[in-house]
Amino acid sequence: MDRREFLASAGLAGLVVGAASCVSANKNLYTSRTPKIPKVKVSLDRIVKETVGLRPFRPSGPRSDCEMLGNKTIVHNYGHGGSGWSLSWGTGSIAREKAMATGEKQFAVLGCGVVGIATARLLQERGYEVTIYAKDLPPHVTSSRATGTWSPASRVCDPEKITPAFRETWERACRFSYQTYQNLLGMNDIVSWVDEYSVRNEMAPANLLEDRLVIEGLLPKREWLKRNEHPFRERYVSRLSSMMFNIPSYLHRQLSDFIMFGGKIVVREFTRLEDIDALSEKCVINCTGLGAKALFNDQEITPVSGQLSCLIPQGEVNYKLSTQGGSIIARKDGIYLGGNGIVGNWDTTPSREQTEKVVEAIRQVMDHMRG
Ligand SMILES: Cc1cc2nc3c(=O)[nH]c(=O)nc-3n(C[C@H](O)[C@H](O)[C@H](O)COP(=O)(O)OP(=O)(O)OC[C@H]3O[C@@H](n4cnc5c(N)ncnc54)[C@H](O)[C@@H]3O)c2cc1C
Known part of the structure; x- marks a missing residue:
């Protein structure tokens, strides 16, 4: 059933359910055939970690041009917003083409987040x-503070700035990344496919960016579920097969591979372009994320902060879910609750209030779900 058919049937069913819900208890929503999924144990005392990461957002999208610095070629590859995990291999392959065009054999990659590591590999x-x-280095980079889901259009640019050229580059990067991730399936679950539920009392507002940047046929279609096809109390429920990344094990694996293939890592901060100019490599790929603001004087890039609160992992829970006010993703290292984005905020201090808000939003769903 697609969204339109679903809305038509939900409209009729809603009248019946609406009237019935005045008198019926929650248990009457379910029959013995209603599917069950394992419940997340959601409470504040099970939160073991809170992090705030800063998405490197550029209204015109990730930067991928080249510039000369003295006798060096700088290939830029930064500013992926909320889509850096998803697009890392794709924009890395575009940066690789530009780097190879210089004819050099040795390269410097600045930055050891997901974008720098993919480009280096x-x-x-x-x-x-x-x-x-x-x-x-990980885990002290933005990439380690991400949700870890396939979201190639998330805060990747300002929707008003999508040009045909941007769309073409984005689609190329997206397809390349998607294929690369399929080749990483089955390796200790560093990448996996999971069910993602959207569970709401009201239809989610349209997402201009994610509606405009879609590749038809790349992912299986979202299914709208009827009342007896899901275990939730909420009225609008859909399910999508989606990809997720187990962030710590993924980064560990990629860095181990990088070293196994002879790569070197130098821990060093650059504060002046002269220090980059002094490197022995003649071609430098700049994957410094938000760091490019100060280092390359990028006036366009701005942080969009996002907080995650981590619950103790539960092996039996292996899905993602989003609802009004919050979302969860069950990774191997924990069940991550999130959902906010504050434009222009540089503060990485976690807010207890935000954790309480998202815990409450998810608890509302879990309390009434058939698990
Ligand atoms: C809460 C949250 C949730 C997210 N969820 C998702 C998601 O589900 N899916 C998705 O695709 N994306 C997601 N993102 C976005 C994604 O995390 C980022 O786009 C991505 O991490 C950017 O990677 P990066 O390698 O460019 O930057 P970073 O991970 O920030 O790495 C930058 C590197 O450059 C180095 N560096 C910077 N400046 C200097 C300097 N001056 N000298 C030397 N080194 C320097 C840093 O030390 C670091 O090693 C999320 C982000 C946040 C905050």
């Missing part, structure tokens, strides 16, 4: 020598 795949230079 792609260069190694073609036999080049690569050194990663970075101020911070």
Whole structure:
């Protein structure tokens, strides 16, 4: 059933359910055939970690041009907003083409987040020598504070700034990343497919960006579920097969591969362009994320902060869910609750109030779900 058919049937069913709900208890919503899914144990005392990450957002989208710095070519690859995990291999392959065009055999990659690591691995795949230079390594990078879901259009640009050229580059990057991730399936679940439920009392508002940047046929279609096809109390429920990344094990695996193939990592902060100019490599790929603001004087890039609150992992829970006021993703290292984005906020102090808000939103769903 697609969204339109669902809305038509939900309209009729809603009258019946609406009237019935005045008198019926929650248990009457379900029959013995109603599907069950394992409940998340959601309470404040099970929160073991809270993090705030800063998405590197550029209204015009990720930067991918080249510039000369003295006798060096700088290939930019940063500013992925909320889609850096999803697009890392794709924009990395575009940066690799530009780097290879210089004819150099040794490359410097600045930055050791998901974008820098993917770019470095792609260069190694073609036999080049690569050194990663970075101020911070995982888990002290933005990439380690992400949700870890396939979301290639999330805060990737301002929807008003989508040009045909941007769309074409984005689609190329998206398709390349998607294929690369399929090749990583089955490796200790660093990448996996999961069910993602959207569970709401009201239809979610349209997302301009995610509605405009879609590739028909890339993912299986979202299914709208009828009352007897899901275990939730809420009225609008849909399910999508989606990809997720187990962030710590994924980054560990990619960095181990990088070292196994002869890569070097130098922990170093660059504060002046002269320090980059002094590197021995003649081509430098800039994957410094938000760090590019100060280092390359990028006036456009701005942080969009996002807080995650982590519950103790539950092996039996293996789905994602979003509802009004919050979302969860069950990773191997914990069940992550999130859902906010504050534009222009540089503060990475977690807010207890935000955790309480999202815990309450998810608890509302879990309390009434058939588990
Ligand atoms: C809460 C949250 C949820 C998210 N969820 C998702 C998601 O589900 N899916 C998705 O696709 N994306 C998601 N994102 C977005 C994604 O995390 C980012 O787009 C991505 O991490 C950016 O990666 P990066 O490698 O460019 O930057 P970073 O991970 O920030 O790495 C930058 C690197 O550059 C180094 N560096 C910076 N400046 C300097 C300097 N001056 N000298 C030396 N080194 C420097 C840093 O030390 C670091 O090593 C999320 C982000 C947040 C905050």
